[in-house]
Amino acid sequence: MRKLSLKPDRSTFPCAIKSCSALSDLHSGKQAHQQALVFGFESDLFVSSALIDMYSKCGQLPRIVSRDVLEFTILIHTFMINN
Numbered sequence: 001m002r003k004l005s006l007k008p009d010r011s012t013f014p015c016a017i018k019s020c021s022a023l024s025d026l027h028s029g030k031q032a033h034q035q036a037l038v039f040g041f042e043s044d045l046f047v048s049s050a051l052i053d054m055y056s057k058c059g060q061l062p063r064i065v066s067r068d069v070l071e072f073t074i075l076i077h078t079f080m081i082n083n
């Protein structure tokens with residue numbers, strides 16, 4: 001996308017982060033997280049939920065700070081599945 005000068009939208013990052021989660025690719029997931037911050041999507045619920053899922057599946061659960069009831073529910077659900 002960057003090579004084509006395309007700007008990501010609110011659905012770009014959840015898809016990218018979920019792909020990193022499925023591959024347990026923490027490095028690429030962190031890069032996607034950083035880009036989500038750069039483009040101002042850090043408070044988007046779908047981005048936040050994908051990040052919670054990715055960090056928990058990659059064993060980085062303590063890094064997560066939940067700010068929303070739905071995020072907290074997803075966090076608990078993911079923790080129960082992975083532990």
